[in-house]
Amino acid sequence: MTEPTQLFVCHGCGATVDIARNLPFACPNAGRKGDDTDHVLIPAGDEKSFAAGSEPNPFLRYRNLLSPYRLARSAGLSDNAWAEFVGTMDRALLAVDGRGFRTTPMIPQPALAKALALTGELWVKNETGNVAGSHKGRHLMGVMLYLRVIEAAKLPAASGLKARRLAIASCGNAALAAAVIARAADWPLDVFIPRDANLNVVKRLKELNATIIVCERQPGESGDPCIREFRRVVERGAISFGVQGTENGLAIEGGRTLAFEMAEAFHAAGTAPAALFVQVGGGALASALSQGFAIAAAHGALPHRPRLMTVQTAGCAPLARAWQLLAGIELTEAVHHRSRFMQPWATTPVSLAQGILDDETYDWWEIAKGMRETGGAPLVIDEGAIMRAHAMAHAHTKIAVSATGTAGLAGLLAAAPLHEPVAVVFSGAEI
Ligand SMILES: Cc1ncc(COP(=O)(O)O)c(C=O)c1O
Numbered sequence: 001m002t003e004p005t006q007l008f009v010c011h012g013c014g015a016t017v018d019i020a021r022n023l024p025f026a027c028p029n030a031g032r033k034g035d036d037t038d039h040v041l042i043p044a045g046d047e048k049s050f051a052a053g054s055e056p057n058p059f060l061r062y063r064n065l066l067s068p069y070r071l072a073r074s075a076g077l078s079d080n081a082w083a084e085f086v087g088t089m090d091r092a093l094l095a096v097d098g099r100g101f102r103t104t105p106m107i108p109q110p111a112l113a114k115a116l117a118l119t120g121e122l123w124v125k126n127e128t129g130n131v132a133g134s135h136k137g138r139h140l141m142g143v144m145l146y147l148r149v150i151e152a153a154k155l156p157a158a159s160g161l162k163a164r165r166l167a168i169a170s171c172g173n174a175a176l177a178a179a180v181i182a183r184a185a186d187w188p189l190d191v192f193i194p195r196d197a198n199l200n201v202v203k204r205l206k207e208l209n210a211t212i213i214v215c216e217r218q219p220g221e222s223g224d225p226c227i228r229e230f231r232r233v234v235e236r237g238a239i240s241f242g243v244q245g246t247e248n249g250l251a252i253e254g255g256r257t258l259a260f261e262m263a264e265a266f267h268a269a270g271t272a273p274a275a276l277f278v279q280v281g282g283g284a285l286a287s288a289l290s291q292g293f294a295i296a297a298a299h300g301a302l303p304h305r306p307r308l309m310t311v312q313t314a315g316c317a318p319l320a321r322a323w324q325l326l327a328g329i330e331l332t333e334a335v336h337h338r339s340r341f342m343q344p345w346a347t348t349p350v351s352l353a354q355g356i357l358d359d360e361t362y363d364w365w366e367i368a369k370g371m372r373e374t375g376g377a378p379l380v381i382d383e384g385a386i387m388r389a390h391a392m393a394h395a396h397t398k399i400a401v402s403a404t405g406t407a408g409l410a411g412l413l414a415a416a417p418l419h420e421p422v423a424v425v426f427s428g429a430e431i
Pocket of ligand 1: 134172173174243279280281282283284285286355356358404405427428
């Protein structure tokens, strides 16, 4: 039998990681002194077609498009073995969170479109009913399934794995998703949160038995203190279970299932959105959507990719700043000079859309690539638009979505009127 393998490639330095041998989380060349390359590991792109199954669970439906599945098969595990990993997690998720992963609804919302003066259809993908109440679990379920595969196939990457704790830096939906999935997998999790974390989130994290570590912002320090502490424990052996692309390239891949579901639904409806307005914090969501739509379009599941319109608040807009600095510069050049384009936001970010206040857009480069390839752009929205979009979503749909989750709609509000079909993702139930 040939050696099992699946490759990830760093988009900055070109390093390849064989995920049978090493965890495809941070690039092995990241963090070297004096290095200014942007390192993120990306699956090598072995999708032969847009081969979707008929199962409602996205981790079964799109298994051919997921590198942990392809790794499982190359390691001699059967299709049934994969179904068993997914099924076992599904039963455990039902017990822990009352729901497992299923294709989430996406329909046109005519009343909301009318309120925004849009003459084309407005499609809303509703992720508020997903595991832990947001899309974040998609990122982390991909990682958990990978961990299951390498353990079961006894691959070199699994060496010492079970003795290591999972770790994440987040104060919101990502932390909730990590805690639900870790609990379902019966794997201990450390969550690094800021002092001002949402009390309801903290309560739920405790119910889920996550260990909480509160991280303080030091005077004069730039960057997120939770990420700083998270990196410290990962260096000491914790398993990176976060959703920043720089810290876990594999997490982005699971998020692509969101775009795959949307592409299939558009195809079935005989339409394709001209633009996608998406809220951006650390950047994993927009990066995953951009990559997922690119795969769907490359394999004919959609006639074209939507324009990637990214949305940040005026209180924290590092991506928009990077975009301005990128004017006239090739991305292949920019990838070697990260700090020229992406620096932590200098002031403590504040907004009603709390979930997108990441100090840095960690996955900025993939998003910039997606915006350039599709003719998209970043939008910076004031608090008034954030509030109006949230109120309009509640007035004109039945979706109990958070202000973070309607920040993409706030971007659309600023861009309206538009006369073409457009899409947004409502994610993050009101907590
Ligand atoms: C509901 C919701 N939407 C969007 C985002 C942004 O995702 P990302 O940090 O991957 O850019 C978040 C992040 O926490 C979120 O909670």
